[in-house]
Amino acid sequence: MLSIKQLIFKWFQVPSKSHNESQEITNTELEDMLFKDYFVKYLRSLDGSNRSRTYASMVNTSVHIIEGLGDYKMSQINKTVLKEFINGFTKKTYVKGNSEPQYYSQSQIDKVYNLLRGAIKEASDPDGDRLLRADFMANIKKPRSNRCKAPEIQALTDEEINMLSNIVSETKMISVWVHLMLYTGVRPSEALALKFSDIDYKEKTVDIMRTLSQEEFLDVTTMSRVKPRQPIITTLKNEREGQKVNLQRRTLKVGNKILDILKEWEVTVKNNSSLMEMKKRNGTEDYLFCGPRGQLWLYDDYKQVYERLLKKHGISASEYNPYRFRHNCCTRLFRLNVNIKAVQLIMGDNTSDMVMRVYANLDKSDVLKGSKAFADSLDLTLGIISDDVKQVS
Incomplete structure (x- = not known):
């Protein structure tokens, strides 16, 4: 079977035939x-x-x-x-x-x-090359999966937050990562690309500017990896060149707990002279996170350490996937009545639709609470005293 390049080469190497005849042969071979x-x-x-x-x-x-x-x-x-x-x-x-x-x-x-x-x-x-006479997929609808729908990811309870905070405190690096995700709702790889210079202790802010990704080396012909994946620092997930306003780059306020953890981590890292020497050789001296030899690590490397820590305590790693901290942040923002546009900007998503569709998993209690607040406000407008107010008085 001739390749496309061979067919093109053959096209230009058939001078004895007319242009039309050559075109006909080429089309036939392409169809086959x-x-x-x-x-x-x-x-x-x-x-x-x-x-x-x-x-x-x-x-x-x-x-x-x-x-x-x-x-x-x-x-x-x-x-x-x-x-x-x-x-x-x-x-x-x-x-x-x-x-x-x-x-x-x-x-x-x-x-x-x-x-x-x-x-x-x-x-x-x-x-x-008109290999097909029509776009046959144009009117084929996308089918639906037969898999049973998985339960929606819920926000963490206060008890779960305290449990996880205590568990990850056993490994400083993972504690920094988890608490960053907990306080900011950033994507796990965004937290792993942070630099010490992104943190403003005085203003209590963290700048989200980049993300950890990976470079793949694949042979398409054999559908196999030709060498191991390499971690790289790159632009944010939804960032596009030429945008006048970049909604993905954002500055977020954080709390005292995570600031204390970050200060302690910065001192630990920068006082480790041998680690800092290796970090300088790898160009990672300003990054919060790195491997044991100062090299960039893959996201999966950090995730494995985190999962081993949970497994040690008999906790389900799948139930507390790192992305759950992002779901938790979004849902809690809504429960605090933060404006939906502000939530979108905090999460670093392109649209508020993404926030509502994927992350804001409010439950029945939120619906009841919201509808009750609205009903009580109407009662107040119409001069009716609610049962709650009667009980207090």
Whole structure:
């Protein structure tokens, strides 16, 4: 099977035939191309247009697409084939660890659907060699997952906050990380990219300016990693170049407890001469967090230390995932009647819709409390004394 480059080369190496004849041969050969050959080419074209971590996710997602559609010829791809594949994907199951077989999550289905849709659109565009006669994914609806919906993540209780605070205090580095997330609601990787110079002890603020990410080194052809992931410090998740107002970079007020923890940590780190020497060699001397040799660590490295600490105390690591501190912050902000726009800016999200849809998991008690406050205010307007006021008097 000829590659795209070989086909293009062949096109320019057939002088004995007319332009029309050469075009006809090329189109025929392109139609006989296997979908997996086209799809690998499409994936390569995306390399560099997204963050390394995002691209790695695309490559991992592509395994499902190539497995289901890879052996079809381009001439066989149509709406029926694509619809059967994407709808059939919702019926597939997989096994993770020792758990029972489970359906793929809505998030995974969305990734497969979006990646496939982009590839099909590209193949049908005039500048995509017209490998397909139409964008067959255009009118195929995104299917819904068959997995049972997981319980919504709830805010932490006061008892849980105190429990976790006491547990993580056994490991200073993790204590700093957890208390930062607890007080600010930042993404775990945003906290891990903080510098000592981002902290203003006098004003009691922390500047959120960057995030910890990772660079992936993948071979798209074999769908495998060619060398280990490398941690890197990069711009914030939703940050875009050229924005006049950057809502992701933010300055947040913090409390006395975390400031005391940060002061103690800064003294501990900067008084460790051997660690500081290694940090200087790695360019991490101003960063709060690093590995034992002063090098940048991956997010997973910190998460493993945190999970081992919880496991030591018989606490479920999945129940207290680092992102739960973010959910906790958002929900508590709403319970404190903080304006939704302010909540959005504190969380560093692009839209308030994201805040409401993902993080603000208020429960029935919040609904009852809010509706009661509104009803009491109307009673007061209409000259009715509420039962609560009667009982007090």
